[in-house]
Amino acid sequence: MRTEIRFAGFGGQGIIRSGLMLATAACIWGDKNAVQTQSYGPESRGGSCKSEVVIADEEIDYPKVDEPDIVMIMSQEAYNKYVSTAKKGATILLDPSMVTEVESSLHLKTYNIPATKIAQKLGKTIIANVVMLGALTAITKIVTPEAMKKAVAQNVPRGTEKLNLAAFKRGYEYGRQLKG
Amino acid sequence: MNNKDLMLQHPLAKYLRQERMPHIWCEGCGNGILLNSFLEALDELQLDLDNIVVISGIGCIGRAAGYVNVDSFHTTHGRAIPFATGVKLANPQLKVVVISGDGDLFAIGGNHFIHAARRNVDIKVICANNFNYGMTGGQYGPTTPLEAWTTTTPYGNIEHPFNLVHLAAASGAVYAARWTTLQVRRLKASIKKALQKEGFSLIEVISPCPEIYDRYNKLGTAVEVMKWFKLVSEVHKAYDPAKAVITKNRIIIGEFVDIEKPSYGRLLREMTAQVKEDLEGENTK
Amino acid sequence: MAKNNKAVLTGTHFLSGDLACAEGALAAGCRFFGGYPITPATEIAERMARRLPQIGGIYIQMEDEIASIAAVIGASYAGKKAMTATSGPGFSLMQENIGLAVMTEAPLVIVDIMRGGPSTGQPTMPGQQDVMQAKWGSHGDYEIIALAPSSVQEMFDLTIECFNLAETFRVPVMLLADEIIGHMWERVEIPPSNEITIINRKKPVVPPREYHPFQPDDDLVPPMACFGEGYRFHATGLTHDEKGAPKTVSIPEQTKLVKRLCGKIRTNTDTIIQVKEVTLEDADVVVVAYGIASRAALSAVRKARTQGIKAGLLRLITIWPFPEKLVAQIAEQAKAIIVPEMNCGQLVREVERAAKTTPVSLLSKLGEEPHRPSEIVEAMRRM
Structure with a gap:
């Protein structure tokens, strides 16, 4: 089984890091094959930014995402650009404070995760991507929360592990409630 | 007596690859004096020849590397200094000497010179400055004086020349000296000093180019150029290198910089030792 | 880590x-x-x-x-x-x-x-x-x-x-x-x-006096002394003889040196060249690809096989020296060759040269997105 996941937003939101965390969780602690690729402009901050992950039980030949099964979106620009490329019935996770104009007619399962607000309450907007990852883990079950937590802890700056794991937990709980 | 017999009698013969003789330099060229001073310095210091590397770039003096009986490398145009940097860092036991010309070191290779001086890489640069590109037939270069005639300044040179010792001083060299090929004892003493000193050193050697530059500019025969050197050379001690410009009437010579500063290699080895020590400490915790 | x-x-x-x-x-x-x-x-x-x-x-x-x-x-x-x-x-x-x-x-x-x-x-x-x-x-x-x-x-x-x-x-x-x-x-x-297999340069076995730094062994490769080892040798970018002495006007020395520099690689291509072959045995259409394009090509070949297309992949690990003989052999059997590259057609020229009369088609891509497997499958159908 091959699952394609796309993360999109702008530079500085941790988009590439999010893809990396998911791929690490699947590959190192999830007993699957995983590959992460990325696309970004020359700017470190602010430019549009995309990260792609393919997770599969079998060997992964083509490493890029063609028709994503899961899309995590953190900007309006990214929504407009990528929502139409998602597979029919794909799972879309978006942050409503970043994406305000949403098309309702698409055959997609869309979940609104107020990640920026949750992150603000925890004290740092920059961890919104980890809140999103928590929700993504709960909703898609693509990796176990245990694997994901290990990947988060390994991929954040030293000394911020606790805060990031709290963000992950809040996102995970929010996602689980949404999923019902 | 043929050339070979002369060579066998030469007191510095063991420092030369005799099978490469005769050299390619013109009669009266200053390169022979420069090379001789370098070999005498080696001889007087009794350095282990197995630990000396001579590196050159392209140009007449660039052939010096091939004549010296030590490990040697003739690089591409302008790249002797970065090549020498790689050699010195890879094997710190070696004494690394760059012998090259003004065009090679300061035009095409100018950027490498200032950065090696800034880093204070422990290499010794001996520059033959003959004010032009001799090997290609006399074009102007970074040291050609204003108004001089070369084949590419047929109406006179309108570019200002570099003051090499000032450039070396400003870039961070720990030693910078200038001599003409007339002051052979002082030149040799400078080379010996640089060889024993840690850090980036420049020795500029003002050198006659009788067949090309000196002829174009009507400076006379090699002997006459040497007489001119005698007439206009002014030896100073610790003269401000910024003011040590070269004119027709005045060539300021001497040692301009002679300071102590840890070399790049030393700092690198200290850093590496510290990194290793810290890691070992962490691993045994 | x-x-x-x-x-x-x-x-x-x-x-x-x-x-x-x-x-x-x-x-x-x-x-x-x-x-x-x-x-x-x-x-x-x-x-x-x-x-x-x-x-x-x-x-x-x-x-x-x-x-x-x-x-x-x-x-x-x-x-x-x-x-x-x-x-x-x-x-x-x-x-x-x-x-x-x-x-x-x-x-x-x-x-x-x-x-x-x-x-x-x-x-x-x-x-x-x-x-x-x-x-x-x-x-x-x-x-x-x-x-x-x-x-x-x-x-x-x-x-x-x-x-x-x-x-x-x-x-x-x-x-x-x-x-x-x-x-x-x-x-x-x-x-x-x-x-892990590690190979180190071969060192001279003769004393310094007898060492010629550019005198090759039978494999055309000279043993290499290094600075500071007592061999006191000279190396130059000028054309040189086996002792390292410049030979700037000699036709025989220029010919000998340049031919040996080329020859030490050309005569050893069989030991140098590495490729990966995927279902080439009965392939009608062969994709020759390298780097990122070969990942899409592998996926495309697998997909094509499920659709009844006899597709194969020659993945080049070594691109220089170019595996000319191998491509020529494959071209004899294949009906068509596809070369996906992220350029306007570079290695495809080498493939064409080796493939002689077998049609070779370039799939060129520029910019962010690499080839998609579906594009390569479509190209196979066209051939």
């Missing part, structure tokens, strides 16, 4: 291609890196800057790529295994000294993480546009070796292979990867150090 005093980080890792390349170099014995920052190869320099001091190696950031390759040649001659890493613009600056490394037979490795060109082009986007430059970029006639990794694991494995080939043949060896492979993260298995 990067905090380690071991050269070989045995174990399972999740790494980017650039990082795996750096680890491969260290595992191969590389102890000198001279470089200059450039997207998308900077991560290699960053990793080396951190890791080399941990294991007693040397990292130096030079003032430009010309200086980087010059320092690497110097370090190689002083006895270290040495490497530099760059991308298109820096690779262009290195070309003259690549010729010097060829002429003086300096073993070294150059990594080029290819981005979009010409000129500054698209720094963060992939390309396979330096393939011909790798072969022909410096002036004069010469042969080099270039390998094209298509996975992060190969960024590790083939970097080691690059060093082994460089040391065996005394030639600059290039790892030609693209931005996607360089920045892609995948699992990497790093074996125990005693399971």
